[in-house]
Amino acid sequence: xxxxxxxxxxxxxxxxxxxGQIVSVTGSALTGFVLGAWVYQQTNSTTQYSxxxxxxxxxxxxxxxxxxxxxxxxxxxxxxxxxxTGAAVTTAILAILAHFEILQIWQIYLLTGISSMLRxxxxxxxMASVSLLxxxxxxxxxxxxxxxxxxxxxLISPVLAGFLMEWIGVSGVIAxxxxxxxxxVTTLLMVRFPKVETPPARERKPLWREAADGWxxxxxxxxxLWLLLLFGLGNYANLMTDTVLPxxxxxxxxxxxxxxxxxxxxxxxxxxxxxxxxxxxxxxxINGVLVFKTLAGIGVILIGFFQSIPLIAAATFLYYFPFPxxxxxxxAIWQSKVPQNMQGRVFAIRRMLAFCMIxxxxxxxxxLSDGVFKPLLSAGGAWTESLGPVFGIGPERxxxxxxxxxxxxxxxxxxxTALNPRVRKIEEEVPDVV
Numbered sequence: 001x002x003x004x005x006x007x008x009x010x011x012x013x014x015x016x017x018x019x020g021q022i023v024s025v026t027g028s029a030l031t032g033f034v035l036g037a038w039v040y041q042q043t044n045s046t047t048q049y050s051x052x053x054x055x056x057x058x059x060x061x062x063x064x065x066x067x068x069x070x071x072x073x074x075x076x077x078x079x080x081x082x083x084x085t086g087a088a089v090t091t092a093i094l095a096i097l098a099h100f101e102i103l104q105i106w107q108i109y110l111l112t113g114i115s116s117m118l119r120x121x122x123x124x125x126x127m128a129s130v131s132l133l134x135x136x137x138x139x140x141x142x143x144x145x146x147x148x149x150x151x152x153x154x155l156i157s158p159v160l161a162g163f164l165m166e167w168i169g170v171s172g173v174i175a176x177x178x179x180x181x182x183x184x185v186t187t188l189l190m191v192r193f194p195k196v197e198t199p200p201a202r203e204r205k206p207l208w209r210e211a212a213d214g215w216x217x218x219x220x221x222x223x224x225l226w227l228l229l230l231f232g233l234g235n236y237a238n239l240m241t242d243t244v245l246p247x248x249x250x251x252x253x254x255x256x257x258x259x260x261x262x263x264x265x266x267x268x269x270x271x272x273x274x275x276x277x278x279x280x281x282x283x284x285x286i287n288g289v290l291v292f293k294t295l296a297g298i299g300v301i302l303i304g305f306f307q308s309i310p311l312i313a314a315a316t317f318l319y320y321f322p323f324p325x326x327x328x329x330x331x332a333i334w335q336s337k338v339p340q341n342m343q344g345r346v347f348a349i350r351r352m353l354a355f356c357m358i359x360x361x362x363x364x365x366x367x368l369s370d371g372v373f374k375p376l377l378s379a380g381g382a383w384t385e386s387l388g389p390v391f392g393i394g395p396e397r398x399x400x401x402x403x404x405x406x407x408x409x410x411x412x413x414x415x416x417t418a419l420n421p422r423v424r425k426i427e428e429e430v431p432d433v434v
Contacts, residue, residue: 013191014133017080018145020187021126024084025149027180031091032056033161033262034173035108037255040247047366048105050243054362055113061355063120068348069210072341076125076132077193081185083122088181090115091174098171123351128343131335132194136432139332140285144276146331147269147324161259214345217338218353223426227289227330228353230417234293236357237406237413241300241319243365248399253309261313268317272324281329286426288329292322293414300407304400307392337430373398 032052040049071079090111097103134142164173218224249258282288299319306312338346376383377391377398384393391397391404417423 011134011138013193014130014142015145016187016191017126017129017133018142018148020184021146022149024180024184027177028087030161030164030173031094031177033259034165034170035094035112036246037161037165037258038170039105039108040250042105047370049247050362050365052108052112053239053243054359055109056116057355057358057362059113059116060120060123061352061358063117064124064348064352065211065214065345066208067120068124068214068345068351071121071125071128071344071348072210075193076129076344077188077191079121079125080129081188083118083125084181084185084188086118087115087122088178088185090118091178091181095171095174095178098169098174103170120348124344124348127331127347128340129193130331131340131343136336138280139335140280140328141277143328143331143335144273144278144280144324147273147276147328165255211345211349214342214347214349217342217346218349221430223422223429224334224350226417226420226423227426228350230293230413230423231330231354232357233413234410235355236361237297237300237409239358239361240365240368240406241303241403243362244369244399244403245303245316247369248396248403249312251394251396251399257309261309261316264313265316265320268320269323271317272321276324276328281325281332284427285329285333286424289326289333290414290418290423292325292329294411296320296322296326297407297410297414300410301404302407304402304404304407305391307397307400333427336432339433369399369402373402377401 036049036052039052043049094103094108094111097107130142130146131139161173164176218228245261246258249261296319299315299317299321302315303312303319306315334347334350335343374395375381375398377388377393378384378395379393381388381393381398383401387401388397391401422429
């Protein structure tokens, strides 16, 4: 009876923490939307827009190996509290600058970069805490619940941010984000996490060697390596799509239309989250990764191909629906295979490798969109006669072509990975941890 009660207590702790993180991520997405819209309206540049995304991602990705090793040394709950508190401070500075109308683009880059550094601690601590709090058989559902963060970011935040930006301005929206950080910290102060046994300080390896242990664990397991290659290259295509889609829509539509399209994607993600939370995923989780990732790629192809706003919304729904299922199945595989006292390091290295192509996407999205694809299908462009009848003519249609090519890349990569026996048999070849 004591073990059962302990499990219920841990599950309730997870649900409270997850709720706090969902609220916080929703607030951060509000800020991200209004800052991106503000920068694009000020500059009309996809490159300037994508640089915000670059500064948001880059520090978090490349600091991950060291911060993951530190997470394995420290109390994970306290790591989350301090990283959320630091992010709240940077958000408060943004709100003050916007309120006094002295906000500049370089300040956005700097402060989002600092927030990204703090997330490099928060994310591996949060991910490694799930298997501390949730029984192994419930990992699929728990990871499905975690996907509500992404659902709220895409479903609630775009429409709400577009409305709030007109009503209370940029500074007001950022102030709401600040309140959501404080709420997340409050939920963490209300709970306790089970203790993870770590070696005493005198027996620890140097930090860089502990970080390298995370890579060593992955490198001797080829199934994990191939899976990371799929996610790394697939994330490049995903982020190219996510970066180019808003400017494509803003070429001929209002921010309200953009918010509606992104909310259609959020609705798809919410539907996938609900399905995964109730279902728990297939018995062989790798099948959930491969089948639903292929479906997402088909959605991307259709987003670029369609010209009608309702059809683009439907394709965006299709694109985002598989994400919670893919991510939850993938996360459950790693949580069930990696020892608890190594999860901070392994998950940090995994995150760095899976996301290492994202900065390249942010750097290349602007030049490819503005300098290559927009001119190709603009009036008089080189491909207007050949592809114009299929994709349409106009700078936004060149961006649509780029998006469709990214979808084709996702489908090709996923089908190629499905042919690899090390990936297909990963759940049999890598034993579960006790």
